[in-house]
Amino acid sequence: MADQHRFLTETFSAYTQAEVPPIEENLQRVGPGTPGGEYLRRFWQPVAQSAMLKDLPVKIRIMGEDLVIFRDKLGRVGLLEMHCTHRGTSLEFGRIEDRGIRCCYHGWQFDIDGAILDTPAEPEKNPYKGKLYQGAYPTIEYRGLVFAYMGPPDKKPPFRKFDIFENPDIDFGLGEPLGGNLKPCNWLQVMDNVADPVHEAFLHASISGIQFTDTNGRTVEELADKGEDDYWETDVGVLCHVARRVKEAVWVRSMEYVIPNIIQICQMPLLPPPFASGEDELTMPQLLTRWRVPIDDENTIEFALVYFGRNDERNYVSAPSIALATNRGGRSYEEAQRTPGDYDAQVGQGPIARHGREHLGRTDRGVALMRRIVREGIEAVERGEDPKGLFRNGAIAPVYANETIRRASRGATPEEDRAIVRRVSHDLYRKTLASRPRTWA
Numbered sequence: 292m293a294d295q296h297r298f299l300t301e302t303f304s305a306y307t308q309a310e311v312p313p314i315e316e317n318l319q320r321v322g323p324g325t326p327g328g329e330y331l332r333r334f335w336q337p338v339a340q341s342a343m344l345k346d347l348p349v350k351i352r353i354m355g356e357d358l359v360i361f362r363d364k365l366g367r368v369g370l371l372e373m374h375c376t377h378r379g380t381s382l383e384f385g386r387i388e389d390r391g392i393r394c395c396y397h398g399w400q401f402d403i404d405g406a407i408l409d410t411p412a413e414p415e416k417n418p419y420k421g422k423l424y425q426g427a428y429p430t431i432e433y434r435g436l437v438f439a440y441m442g443p444p445d446k447k448p449p450f451r452k453f454d455i456f457e458n459p460d461i462d463f464g465l466g467e468p469l470g471g472n473l474k475p476c477n478w479l480q481v482m483d484n485v486a487d488p489v490h491e492a493f494l495h496a497s498i499s500g501i502q503f504t505d506t507n508g509r510t511v512e513e514l515a516d517k518g519e520d521d522y523w524e525t526d527v528g529v530l531c532h533v534a535r536r537v538k539e540a541v542w543v544r545s546m547e548y549v550i551p552n553i554i555q556i557c558q559m560p561l562l563p564p565p566f567a568s569g570e571d572e573l574t575m576p577q578l579l580t581r582w583r584v585p586i587d588d589e590n591t592i593e594f595a596l597v598y599f600g601r602n603d604e605r606n607y608v609s610a611p612s613i614a615l616a617t618n619r620g621g622r623s624y625e626e627a628q629r630t631p632g633d634y635d636a637q638v639g640q641g642p643i644a645r646h647g648r649e650h651l652g653r654t655d656r657g658v659a660l661m662r663r664i665v666r667e668g669i670e671a672v673e674r675g676e677d678p679k680g681l682f683r684n685g686a687i688a689p690v691y692a693n694e695t696i697r698r699a700s701r702g703a704t705p706e707e708d709r710a711i712v713r714r715v716s717h718d719l720y721r722k723t724l725a726s727r728p729r730t731w732a
């Protein structure tokens with residue numbers, strides 16, 4: 292863990308801590324051979340959207356590695372090291388073939404697994420063809436995204452699915468623009484944001500006004516209530532609750548950190564809640580899964596899957612509403628200053644946030660827990676073990692995000708009411724955990 296700056300105890304004392312603390316090398320670096328990079332490489336990661344793969348190869352950079360991704364004319368996806376193994380020309384200028392891709396410079400042809408299929412200028416009998424390989428990574432296409440496994444081949448886990456992915460009542464959409472959503476900062480500070488539900492009351496309500504497009508009838512005052520926050524470690528990560536009093540009900544906003552770089556959130560329930568007759572509670576369907584994949588130490592790309600309930604009248608969202616403008620770059624500097632959003636807050640922490648100059652408080656418990664899980668995962672990989680969150684038995688894993696509104700009378704005093712709000716939140720956590728099959732291994 293980073294040594295933290297002491298809190299300054301004197302006015303006008305910036306001079307005494309002008310030195311910038313170093314980054315956490317083990318945690319924040321993502322390149323090949325770095326502890327954090329090796330950890331992330333143990334999981335299948337989304338690296339592109341299927342729709343990006345047309346008739347030209349696409350150059351991408353993932354975890355500090357330059358790669359080229361393409362769909363060959365047989366329809367198979369290839370993910371190869373960008374520099375041709377012959378003399379290093381970039382395969383982004385290559386020609387897509389029936390099988391694989393052909394380098395533009397001297398025509399060497401590589402299959403999607405890296406096999407050298409053709410070396411046209413070399414003698415027919417040569418040491419390359421059928422014997423040597425271009426660097427390649429295995430891929431899987433799933434729900435419009437291309438996932439790659441970039442870790443050690445002998446440690447490759449089965450592709451991890453969540454229960455929500457396999458729900459037959461759900462349609463899928465892609466929640467990011469073609470090519471993903473780019474943020475010029477380290478992946479971990481983009482992730483910190485999910486284990487930090489309290490920021491929503493400030494950044495997305497009292498500071499910048501309402502920034503969510505699916506607030507379903509809430510006022511800025513209701514959204515600006517910081518509420519009662521709680522964090523629980525689960526089989527898959529951290530479940531984060533913020534519970535707030537809204538009229539004669541308690542609204543529990545529930546977000547989830549899923550190991551190692553995923554956020555899972557639900558739709559926000561309508562106000563007033565359309566409780567079915569005889570019921571006192573409404574739990575919402577899932578909204579989205581979003582991956583934050585490092586491009587390198589100082590850049591991150593986001594990919595998302597958005598869920599639409601089929602024949603589900605509780606489904607209030609449409610795909611564009613998920614694309615928060617304030618979660619993106621490209622706004623004017625003045626606009627960003629006047630109504631900062633997630634993008635500005637995350638990128639504003641610097642290319643790689645310096646944990647040594649942070650001063651974590653009570654509402655940073657989720658962030659601290661998430662980082663502990665990542666640190667422990669890194670240590671497990673260094674010991675030669677599987678990190679938490681990886682599973683090898685092919686089971687469908689549960690995700691727990693469960694945004695809910697429950698009827699609950701007000702307490703007689705503010706303190707009593709806070710206790711009621713918190714009790715509902717804790718009760719829902721237990722109920723959620725009990726209701727999901729624990730198929731994790």
Ligand code: FES
Pocket residue numbers: 375376377378379380394395396397398399
């Ligand atoms: S550099 Fe690619 S074939 Fe020569």
Ligand SMILES: [Fe+2]
Pocket residue numbers: 484490491494495633
């Ligand atoms: Fe946010």
